[in-house]
Each structure stands twice: as structure tokens, then as C-alpha cells.
Amino acid sequence: MIKKRKVNTQSKANYSTNKLFNFSKMDLDKVYKELNTEVNGLSKEEVEKRAEIYGLNELAHEKPSPWYIQLLKAFINPFILVLIALAIVSLITDVILVSPAEKNFTTVAVITIMVTLSGLLQFFQEFKSGKAAQQLKALVKTTAAICRKESGVKEINMADIVPGDIVYLAAGDMIPADVRIISSKDLFISQSSLTGESEPVEKYSTLKNDTKDLTVTDLDNICLLGTNIISGSATAVVIATGNNTYLGSMALTLVGTKTQTSFEKGVNSVSALLIKFMLIMVPVVFLINGITKGDWLEALIFAISIAVGLTPEMLPMIVTTNLAKGAVVMAKHKTVVKKLDAIQNFGAMDVLCTDKTGTLTCDKIVVERHLNIHGEEDLRVLRHGYLNSFYQTGLRNLMDVAILEHGVTNGFDKLEKDYIKVDEIPFDFSRRRMSVVLKNHEGKRQLITKGAVEEMLESCSYAEYKGNVVELTDKIKTKVLNMVEKLNNDGMRVIAVAQKNNIPDENNFSVKDENDMVLMGYIGFLDPPKDSAAAAIKALHNNGVAVKILTGDNDSVTKKICSEVGLEVSNVVLGTELDDMSDEKLSSLVDTTNVFAKLSPLQKSRIIKILQDKGHTVGYMGDGINDAAALRQSDVGISVDTAVDIAKESADIILLEKSLMVLEEGVIEGRKIFGNIIKYIKMTASSNLGNVFSVLVASAFLPFLPMLPIHLLLQNLFYDISQISIPWDTMDKEYLRKPKKWNADDIGRFMIFIGPISSIFDITTFLVMWFVFKANAPEMQSLFQSGWFIEGLLSQTLVVHMIRTKKIPFVQSRATTPVLLLTSLIMIAGICIPFTAFGASVGLQALPLSYFPWLVGILLSYCIVTQFVKIWYIKKFNSWL
Structure with a gap:
């Protein structure tokens, strides 16, 4: 039984490389013995044993977390953790430390609802996104033709291949593992995915080049997992599979924690800012109310409610909903989002x-020029190039395909009936040229060669120059090289074409016949934009x-x-x-x-x-x-669905078409998403800050609480519900023109300048309730609190329309229907609550009709002042959202 050597991750790459070098130097009998296999493959029993030892033939990749881990992570973010802590404190103060008759679960229940909604929505969206990415990966299935004793040659899933399997390879196949070639015929391999080199390399059953400077990809008789066959065929034996392959050792180094993105950094910085502000303001509120009212337990409960008010608890839900909606939109643009956070990074890019x-x-080479030595267009050069490409049977690279396609447009496809191929001298990468020997109906023979310019000059002794065949002098060589340099500077790849008529009347030709040729000209190729x-x-x-x-x-x-x-x-x-x-x-x-x-x-x-x-x-x-x-x-890795597995594993976004136009659409969508997220943060943070200032002023002078804790929580919950529609809002076109990034300082500045505006009109409401409606004693606190509850909720909701655009709301820029509808419903509900039995149960009461003209005046004034401050702010700081 073949033995498996244990190696750690750090030495995996060296072990894999050394193993490949060792197998490349063995003769085939020793290879079979070392792998304990035979020409007709492994038995079913042996395959099962090796599958247990080596596992599936798959590369290392980051496995998705179990659903319960994803669920736990959905509830682990700064805002939700703060709310959970507040819920625990509220549970202690409202339930555990009080008598049975005084137990009150309302605060705990409201906070729990907020936490549950936010966490569950984030979990469901992340879970769905992960499933979609897995389904995309499952679409890519690769098989290989494997010979085994009982079944013979049969296509099986690449993942089921084990070391010692005999694999049959043909043009177009992926190399399914690291293999040692047993036999081959005109086998050319593309190793561009490993080396980045576009030119294919020829592989053989023997090691032709054994120098100290060889790399793994230089080994003539070794083919590596991740490469593919361009032309030819081969039989090979599997040396290593999965993570034990050369590619597997590379994959192991890539599995791990990805660099923290700008989105993650931005959310963390904003979270830190808001939590710091809360930690400063909440103790101040607690001390003021404790000192002025004398009830420290009530002051603590009220401070907890203020903390909830300062926490944008719906931020995770708003962010996830925004990103999930963006993922759906981007899917319509032929873009699959693996990681939701990446959408915002698209916009920030x-x-x-x-x-x-x-x-x-x-990614398609075309013939751009076919020139004689003087740099003039010459169809004879293209004609000879066409005959060379048409009659060769070895590797036909992209240049050959381009010559043949271009030749057909010039009618050269009819030349086939005029010539018979006598022999060919195949291409190899040491001499970098190939030749065919043709015979026409008159029996005249001609050797036609094409290849790299420098190598062709070495094989030519003559040139077609000024209508005559002349000796290829240094002067003509210099002229040729200057012309080639000019074509290279024009972005073209260049090959030379030559021919020879005086050739022996025989059927077998070799490299030694490629001499004393006549240089005709060159063909220039371009991969067009x-x-x-x-x-x-x-x-x-x-x-x-x-x-x-x-x-x-x-x-x-x-x-x-x-x-x-x-x-x-x-x-x-x-x-x-x-x-x-x-x-x-x-x-x-x-x-x-x-x-x-x-x-x-x-x-x-x-x-x-x-x-x-x-x-x-x-x-x-x-x-x-x-x-x-x-x-x-x-910050945002972008790949395509035809990419290699490691590239798709490393990417955040997968494009279904490799086009820059798709990227531009993604950039715009990402900016819309960021705009809507920042809307929520600035709206919520500034309005909540305004509420806290209002509470501080009221707490210092009122003989009762300006609003009960349950009022603050209800107001906050209603406001959050109105914000759920934000992901479906639009952004002004001007906003989408530049990349958008997180800026915690800008958010803090926005809070400081915009937040206190609402406090001015809250205090105005206090004065109206105190002096106009005489709600100036503890027994009248319910009327006072109801008046501020409605005004506070409506001003918070109206500010959504003031902040969502730098323009004049409703006139120059109007919110989408979902935003208009939900904010309107919340304002109506807020007005109605004090008139309901539910309102009475939480300490609110019906307001006199004379209150509402005052309310309209206060709200209208608030909107006008906010608009003027907005104009000044934009002029001063050159920013808004």
C-alpha cells in the first residue's frame, strides 16, 4: 500500500515541489512501483483505501460557518451588544429588584423586539447570500477520463481521483491533479494560470532538460493541477491530489482572514463614535435626574432609555437590507455578490x-499587418503564412487561428486543392519556429517557415529585397529589426515568414533543413480593444x-x-x-x-x-x-464565473461577463447603497442627539420626567420602523458622481450642527405645554409628555425628508413612494396613539384640538430653519451626506 507522509502546512509547498522533482527523474517502472499502480489502473478496493487516506481531490477553501455560528455572529455587533446589555440592566431594575405588583416587562420587551428583528434579518440575508455563492460554485463540475481495472476508461468526477490513477488526457482537458506523463503526442500545455505566461509549453514522457535552474513548471514530463491542454494527447499517472499538489500548497497559503475592508473600518469607526458619545451623555442624564428628582432608580431606568435612544439599533438591519437589495439589483446586471459588504466597497472604490x-x-488575436521587408502590405507574405498554418498538425496557437481566419477573408481557403503536404518540422520553444514542406501539382517543392524574428534571421541567408532575392546583409537585418521594433511600439506581436525552393526530393525533413532560407516579410498581430x-x-x-x-x-x-x-x-x-x-x-x-x-x-x-x-x-x-x-x-475582489477556483474563492464579487461596463454599473449601485446607509446614520444620530439635549434641558428644570422611559422607547421604535423604507429610496444624481467613504469625523460634525436644531423646537414645545396648556405640575405631566411625544416623533420623521437630499425636499428632490408612505403612516400613528387605550396604558392622554395649530407652526418652522442651516452647512463644509 502506498504510504502517505505527514507534513505540516509550512513545509507543504517544499514537500510538494521536491516530490515532483523526484518523480520527474524516475523511469516509468520505478514510478509505477513507487505509486503501487499499473498501466491498467487501480482496483476498486485500492481506490477506496486511498480515498480514505487522501480524501477528495479538492483544494483548501474556506468552509462556510454552520448556521448557528452565523446566527450568533448576526447578534454580535456593537449596537446589538449595547442593547442586550441595556435589556439585562432593565430586566434587573424593572423586574428582578421590584415587588411583584411593580414588575414591568415593557422596556425589556421593546428592546428585545428591536434586537431580535435586527439580528434575524441580518442572519437571513447573510445565510441566503452564502447559499447562493455555494450554488454558483456547485455549477462548476469537472470530470476526467480515468482507467481502472474493473471499469476501464471512464469519465469520473475530478474530486474522486486518487494517487496512482491512470488518466487519459486530450485537447481542452483540465489537468485533474499533479501527474507524471507516461506517453504523449504533440502535447502542449497552457500554464498561464500558474505562471502568467500566455505561451503554451510542450510536454513529453521523458525529462529532456535537467538543469539546476529548473522550476516545477519547467519539468518536461510533469503536468500540474490547474493547467490545461491546448493540443495533443497524453496518458499520465497521478502523483498527488488535492492539497498535496503544487497548486494545493499555494491554496493553503491563501485560506485565512481577509484584509479588513474600508466598509468594515467605516462601520467600526462610526460605531465607536456613537458608543463613546453615549457613554458620555448617559451618566450626565442619570446624574441630573437623580439630583433634581431624588429617585435614583427611576433616574437609572430613564438613563437606560436615553442610551437606547442614542443607539442606532436598527443599523445592522438597515445595512443588511440595503446590501441585500443591492445584491438583487446587481444580479440583474450579471453580477453575483458573494459577500454583502463588498457592494458598498464597490461604491467607495x-x-x-x-x-x-x-x-x-x-482576448482574441487578429492579423493587423502583413508586410514585406520594405514595410509594404504584401499578400504573398500572408499567403505563405496561411499555407504554413493550414498544413501544420501540431500546436495551433492563437496566431495560427488569426492567420487562418484572415486568410479565408482573402480567399486563401481555396489553396488546399493546389498543394499536398510532404512533411512538417514541428514547433518547439527552443528554436521558436515551425516549417511545412509542400508540393504543388507540377511536383515543385517548397519549404515554408514562420517564427520569432530573431530566430528566423539566424535561419535565413537571403531576403526578397527591391524585387530581387539578395544576400541578407547586416544592413538589411538592421532595417528588418527597426521595422519590427516599430511594429512592437504599435502594440503588435511580430513573426517572420520565409521560404526555400531548392530542397531535396525526399519525404523526411528535420531542423537541419531550416537553413539558407529567403526572408519574405513579417506578420503583425494585435489583441484589439x-x-x-x-x-x-x-x-x-x-x-x-x-x-x-x-x-x-x-x-x-x-x-x-x-x-x-x-x-x-x-x-x-x-x-x-x-x-x-x-x-x-x-x-x-x-x-x-x-x-x-x-x-x-x-x-x-x-x-x-x-x-x-x-x-x-x-x-x-x-x-x-x-x-x-x-x-x-x-478592498473589493472581483472575478468572473470562468475563473479558476482559487480566484473565485478569493473574490467578493463574481461577474458573469468580463466587461468594464458591468463594473461601472456596480460602482453606481454601491454608491446608492452607501448613500442610503449614511442617510440612516446621520438621520438617526442627529435626531437622537437633539432628543438628548432636549431631555437634559427639560430634566434640569421640570419637576417631573419630560418623558417616561416607555415613551422614549416607543418613539424610538416608531422612528426605526419609518426608516425601514430607506433602502428603497433614491439618491440625487450629483451624489453618485464621486466615490463615497466612511468618515466618522464628518458624522460627528453633522450630529453637532444638525442635532441641536430639533432641541430648539422641542424647547419651544415645552414652553407651549407649560405656559399655554398649563402642564406645569406633576399631576399634569401626562399632558406635557403627550405633547412632546407627538412633536418629537413628527419632527424626527419629517427630518428624514430634510436630510435625505441636499436639495429642497418635495420640490427639487422627492423621496420614493415607500419612504413617503411609511413616514406618513408613522406620523399618523404617532398622532393617534395618545387618543387610544394603548396610549392611556403607557401614560399618554388625548390632547386638546387647540394643540395642533401650535404643532403645525412648530414643525413648519423646524423644516424652514433646518433648510437654511443645510444651505449654510453645505457652503461651509462642502458636504452633506
């Missing part, structure tokens, strides 16, 4: 870092989002593409330059540089970290394994 390929470009790229970049720019390209591609091609889509390239920094650059130096140029080329995965993460340290909210979009670290480092 002011820098988007993204790769070039597939975002700015179509998407039609929507320029418009999308302009839209992001207009919305205050800077786009930075972080790519592994070369700088010339990247600069050209950027210029075509309107992305001005002020400076380009290469990965080699970053290696010797200090963080201080990088920080000084990261804002003014928008293109970073030839980067490694760690360099991408480093750039994002530097941007974050400078106060930016950074998004990153990527879909490869080499993007996973950058996705985790960013």
Missing part, C-alpha cells in the same frame, strides 16, 4: 486595478474611479492598447524595477503611474497595499491563480 487581457481587450472599453473607462473616470493596469504582459503592447482606449499612459513601471524599489519610492509614484507591466503576483499585491496605505479604496479584477493574492489584498 476610487482605484480599479485590472489586468489588460480580456478586460480592455477582446473591446468596443466598450473606451466608453467604460471614460464612464469610470467621470465617476471618479482611476483605472490602473497591472499586467504580466510586455509594456509596448500594453501602452498601445491603453492609448487606443483613451487611457493616458503617463508612466510605465516594470516588475524588474519594482524589485529594487523601496515602499517609499513606490508610494511616491503609484498615484501618477497607471500602467505596471511584467508583474509577478506578489508585486500586484504590493501595489494594491501601497495604494490602500495612501487612503485609496482599491478594487482588483482578475481570474487566474496568480491573481488570488491581489484579490484578497484588495
